[in-house]
Amino acid sequence: MTQAAGARRMALKTLAAAGLALLAALPAWGQAAWPDRPIRVVLPFPPGGPSDMVMRLAAEKMQAALKQSIVIDSKPGAGGNLGAAEVARSTPDGYTWLWGTDTLVTVNPFVYKKLPYKVDDLQAVSIGTQFDQTLVCNPAFGAKTLAEMLAKAKAGAFNYASGGAGVPGHLSMELLKSSLGFDMVHVPYKGPAPAAQDVIGGQVPCGFLAGPTVLPHIRSGRLVALAVSGSRRSPTLPEVPTVAETGVPGAAGFVSEFTLALFAPRGTPEAIVQRFRQAFVDALKSPDVIEKLRASDQVVVGSTPAEATKLLAADAKKWGAVAQRIGLGLD
DSSP, X not given: OOHXXXXXXXXXXXXHHHHHHHHHHSOXXXXXXXXXXXXXXXXXXXXTSHHHHHHHHHHHXXXXXXXXXXXXXXXXXXXXXXXXXXXXXXXXXSSEEEEEETHXXXXXXXXXXXXXXXXXXXXXXXXXXXXXXXXXXXXXXXXXXXXXXXXXXXXXXXXXXXXXXXXXXXXXXXXXHHHHTOOOEEEEOSSHHHHHHHHHHTSSSEEEEEXXXXXXXXXXTSSEEEEEOSSSOOTTOTTSOBGGGGOOTTOTTOOOEEEEEEEEETTOOHHHHHHHHHHHHHHHTXXXXXXXXXXXXXXXXXXXXXXXXXXXXXXXXXXXXXXXXXXXXXX
16 A cells, blocks of 8 residues: 555545544434424324313423424324324334323223234333323212212113223223122213213213313203212312212222323433423423313323323223223224
């Protein structure tokens, strides 16, 4: 090798090393540029339910923080499975997120024989809010207490509405039926809002439905609240007892609580997850949002990914056992 050739080779090596050092010093392009286009949040339930209410409140503040539009995309069906599957299969680039009930990962895997997604393909980002289910009936049905509803059920089985097969209202009622020893025929709807409308219209006499969805109708007198499913009374309905407080035989210790959670496709860059989560939690913890959610019977949580993962794992263990005990299975 000539001296000139050796000098050229050494110069090329030096230039290459300098280029690699420069690239290493720069952040990944996807992280540096994100977000450079609208961000889509998939809601696997119809508009009008708890997940829709919360995300619409948060989206406006998140858009200001991230300087991009938040597109809320409802993809209802199969107890939330259709929307969850779409997100699980999405490119993990920070432009597609899933916002829905914890049942997507805590109940559905134990209930559906053919789940169209793998739970491991979704990563928990944050528990947003916690809420209960409210047992309601049409005023014309004539039941104002859980004991009165049970008496009617034992005299002859009748229908009840929920937001869909395997969703919180369905699971809560099936647990209640198992605990108290009565029967009702399940009528699933595509979300708690249409279910509530049919209870109001008298097509179905009663329903176990999300508190935020039925609260306005209880206040207007179009629905009668019999009990709430949680461990404590709702601050917005302090006159309504918990199931455990009703004194009905078998009701002691009954608790059915649920959360709304934010998920990302597995593999979404950590920096993007943390930035989106922070914008989301900051929005939820704004005083005006906290007050609006409290008025709709929801408690803001705003957990970290680690906290969300731990809570969801514990709830999956609980509801998996319940699903097996009551023989709950769906195609």
